[in-house]
Amino acid sequence: xxxxxxxxxxxxxxxxxxxxxxxxxxxxxxxxxxxxxxxxxxxxxxxxxxxxxxxxxxxxxxxxxxxxxxxxxxxxxxxxxxxxxxxxxxxxxxxxxxxxxxxxxxxxxxxxxxxxxxxxxxxxxxxxxxxxxxxxxxxxxxxxxxxxxxxxxxxxxxxxxxxxxxxxxxxxxxxxxxxxxxxxxxxxxxxxxxxxxxxxxxxxxxxxxxxxxxxxxxxxxxxxxxxxxxxxxxxxxxxxxxxxxxxxxxxxxxxxxxxxxxxxxxxxxxxxxxxxxxxxxxxxxxxxxxxxxxxxxxxxxxxxxxxxxxxxxxxxxxxxxxxxxxxxxxxxxxxxxxxxxxxxxxxxxxxxxxxxxxxxxxx
Amino acid sequence: xxxxxxxxxxxxxxxxxxxxxxxxxxxxxxxxxxxxxxxxxxxxxxxxxxxxxxxxxxxxxxxxxxxxxxxxxxxxxxxxxxxxxxxxxxxxxxxxxxxxxxxxxxxxxxxxxxxxxxxxxxxxxxxxxxxxxxxxxxxxxxxxxxxxxxxxxxxxxxxxxxxxxxxxxxxxxxxxxxxxxxxxxxxxxxxxxxxxxxxxxxxxxxxxxxxxxxxxxxxxxxxxxxxxxxxxxxxxxxxxxxxxxxxxxxxxxxxxxxxxxxxxxxxxxxxxxxxxxxxxxxxxxxxxxxxxxxxxxxxxxxxxxxxxxxxxxxxxxxxxxxxxxxxxxxxxxxxxxxxxxxxxxxxxxxxxxxxxxxxxxxx
Numbered sequence: 001x002x003x004x005x006x007x008x009x010x011x012x013x014x015x016x017x018x019x020x021x022x023x024x025x026x027x028x029x030x031x032x033x034x035x036x037x038x039x040x041x042x043x044x045x046x047x048x049x050x051x052x053x054x055x056x057x058x059x060x061x062x063x064x065x066x067x068x069x070x071x072x073x074x075x076x077x078x079x080x081x082x083x084x085x086x087x088x089x090x091x092x093x094x095x096x097x098x099x100x101x102x103x104x105x106x107x108x109x110x111x112x113x114x115x116x117x118x119x120x121x122x123x124x125x126x127x128x129x130x131x132x133x134x135x136x137x138x139x140x141x142x143x144x145x146x147x148x149x150x151x152x153x154x155x156x157x158x159x160x161x162x163x164x165x166x167x168x169x170x171x172x173x174x175x176x177x178x179x180x181x182x183x184x185x186x187x188x189x190x191x192x193x194x195x196x197x198x199x200x201x202x203x204x205x206x207x208x209x210x211x212x213x214x215x216x217x218x219x220x221x222x223x224x225x226x227x228x229x230x231x232x233x234x235x236x237x238x239x240x241x242x243x244x245x246x247x248x249x250x251x252x253x254x255x256x257x258x259x260x261x262x263x264x265x266x267x268x269x270x271x272x273x274x275x276x277x278x279x280x281x282x283x284x285x286x287x288x289x290x291x292x293x294x295x296x297x298x299x300x301x302x303x304x305x306x307x308x309x310x311x312x313x314x315x316x317x318x319x320x321x322x323x324x325x326x327x328x329x330x331x332x333x334x335x336x337x338x339x340x341x342x343x344x345x346x347x348x349x350x351x352x353x354x355x356x357x358x359x360x361x362x363x
Numbered sequence: 364x365x366x367x368x369x370x371x372x373x374x375x376x377x378x379x380x381x382x383x384x385x386x387x388x389x390x391x392x393x394x395x396x397x398x399x400x401x402x403x404x405x406x407x408x409x410x411x412x413x414x415x416x417x418x419x420x421x422x423x424x425x426x427x428x429x430x431x432x433x434x435x436x437x438x439x440x441x442x443x444x445x446x447x448x449x450x451x452x453x454x455x456x457x458x459x460x461x462x463x464x465x466x467x468x469x470x471x472x473x474x475x476x477x478x479x480x481x482x483x484x485x486x487x488x489x490x491x492x493x494x495x496x497x498x499x500x501x502x503x504x505x506x507x508x509x510x511x512x513x514x515x516x517x518x519x520x521x522x523x524x525x526x527x528x529x530x531x532x533x534x535x536x537x538x539x540x541x542x543x544x545x546x547x548x549x550x551x552x553x554x555x556x557x558x559x560x561x562x563x564x565x566x567x568x569x570x571x572x573x574x575x576x577x578x579x580x581x582x583x584x585x586x587x588x589x590x591x592x593x594x595x596x597x598x599x600x601x602x603x604x605x606x607x608x609x610x611x612x613x614x615x616x617x618x619x620x621x622x623x624x625x626x627x628x629x630x631x632x633x634x635x636x637x638x639x640x641x642x643x644x645x646x647x648x649x650x651x652x653x654x655x656x657x658x659x660x661x662x663x664x665x666x667x668x669x670x671x672x673x674x675x676x677x678x679x680x681x682x683x684x685x686x687x688x689x690x691x692x693x694x695x696x697x698x699x700x701x702x703x704x705x706x707x708x709x710x711x712x713x714x715x716x717x718x719x720x721x722x723x724x725x726x
């Protein structure tokens with residue numbers, strides 16, 4: 001079923017194993033790139049450590065496949081990523097946070113979001129490249145239309161960008177409204193390449209593609225078109241080690257708060273990961289795992305470092321200490337598991353902690 | 364108001380600042396120790412990297428104050444902590460995960476939870492120290508009463524322990540039931556020291572204290588007695604940098620899904636942290652921050668790397684890019700903020716990511 005038999009001796013200290021399929025991430029990048037053929041360029045958003053899966057490990061594989069434009073959230077992520085892709089463009093979405101120094105020292109390209117950032121960069125960067133973000137209706141980051149009008153005569157950005165707030169809901173009127181606002185903004189900077197679409201935006205169609213698309217979640221296997229078949233492949237498999245299997249002999253309850261009743265004859269497997277490992281507490285009583293090809297439900301509350309599963313339906317030979325329950329991959333869908341936690345794939349992925357041992361396959 | 368004016372030049376790359384009050388953690392340890400005077404020993408639970416606040420940084424301060432017993436969840440945490448406290452006892456709550464090697468190499472003391480772990484340790488550890496955990500009703504980890512009876516003649520553990528599942532609810536009948544079960548277990552290993560209470564258990568009274576108490580959340584400022592005045596001090600202050608302040612000029616909405624309406628004249632501050640930094644997505648529309656001594660609500664959804672606050676009530680001189688909004692400490696109570704996210708202080712603390720710059724004060 002898997003190649004983890006050797007991992008027990010490789011990593012006897014870890015409670016869980018995160019297996020990242022580098023080939024799937026690269027294949028997903030190609031799928032997303034090919035879904036926006038009119039865009040000249042397809043970048044890769046690698047903020048939050050590559051959505052939890054490892055920016056430094058994955059960026060070189062994407063670079064080898066032809067990706068030349070990488071996006072991170074804050075300067076320190078750019079500094080870390082620079083070591084992995086020394087020759088490619090790294091954009092920092094926050095723009096400068098109080099100092100230009102990391103941008104200049106590490107050759108990072110800022111996304112300038114506010115008039116103050118624009119003024120500081122133009123005055124002190126020595127003519128280095130930059131991106132301008134315009135707000136097209138999300139009211140989060142970016143110049144307003146009025147600010148862009150005022151500043152446009154002095155701007156020669158490498159790229160003009162904006163961000164969609166409802167791209168995962170194709171029928172939402174914000175999409176058309178933001179597209180219209182972005183088109184107006186583009187006219188103020190003729191000849192400047194532009195970018196609007198992230199993963200979900202790519203699937204809104206060619207009107208949204210412009211010169212550069214910049215997928216994030218789709219690279220990592222999250223479905224960019226909720227409610228439709230997922231066009232990308234799962235990239236993460238997460239297996240947690242069973243510490244103990246208990247056969248219940250008296251009626252009682254399991255876990256904090258004694259919220260879940262147990263009855264004699266049930267078998268419970270407790271695994272060595274919990275919410276401190278990013279398996280959200282909201283999965284308690286709702287999430288599920290896979291063991292021996294059989295779905296097993298989480299029972300009771302998720303603890304900080306432990307989760308209990310009802311493994312009564314699994315033959316005893318597959319439910320023993322030292323064996324592994326999968327909570328992502330191996331038949332457990334990322335988006336479905338996130339939904340069971342009351343959230344989205346993005347939050348589940350970015351919460352995956354470094355307490356797991358990691359293996360990269362397919363590179 | 365704070366000493367962060369220098370931090371802009373110290374850490375221009377970070378979007379947020381986590382300030383850990385080492386003196387508060389030590390003071391909390393003393394408070395908890397003194398709340399269980401009949402226990403001979405007060406340990407410290409430092410799993411999940413010291414509940415997110417830094418085990419390696421805090422353990423030496425606790426050791427200097429007299430703490431000699433440290434608890435972590437999994438072997439790899441023990442390996443990391445061993446470098447910080449070379450001469451003290453480090454207990455690993457999971458017990459061995461497939462190999463005894465890290466325990467022997469790094470002098471870690473396992474908590475043995477299952478008959479298989481007991482058998483392996485007794486056969487292959489060369490007579491090294493160990494702890495036995497008995498399950499007293501939580502049905503999570505530990506020997507059953509029947510297993511303990513069967514194995515007791517061959518056991519000479521350093522400590523017998525169990526764990527309470529409802530200690531934060533003093534009136535819950537599980538407390539009395541687990542206490543009774545633990546007393547029965549102790550009689551099977553006469554002369555062996557024992558431990559039942561963590562932070563909340565300490566406040567259930569002297570019957571629960573036995574020989575060693577082992578607080579966790581209380582060290583880090585979480586209230587071990589929900590609904591009553593917090594007997595411990597806040598230890599974590601988290602400030603997030605404002606990237607942009609926007610004055611709304613047209614009616615619209617803010618953030619993903621366009622869920623929160625904004626009206627002309629409002630001022631929104633967007634800060635450079637989000638759910639990838641442990642500020643749970645469930646804080647969207649419910650959490651709050653503090654700016655210039657004024658409470659400011661989170662508006663709209665929490666993004667991966669950004670959160671927007673309504674700062675209309677804050678004078679403009681306190682609400683500018685480069686200034687900081689506090690989301691823990693500075694008047695924002697840990698337990699209250701966690702409640703606003705629909706969870707408990709433990710999950711909020713352990714989710715604090717390493718993307719923050721950190722400073723330790725008061726050591």
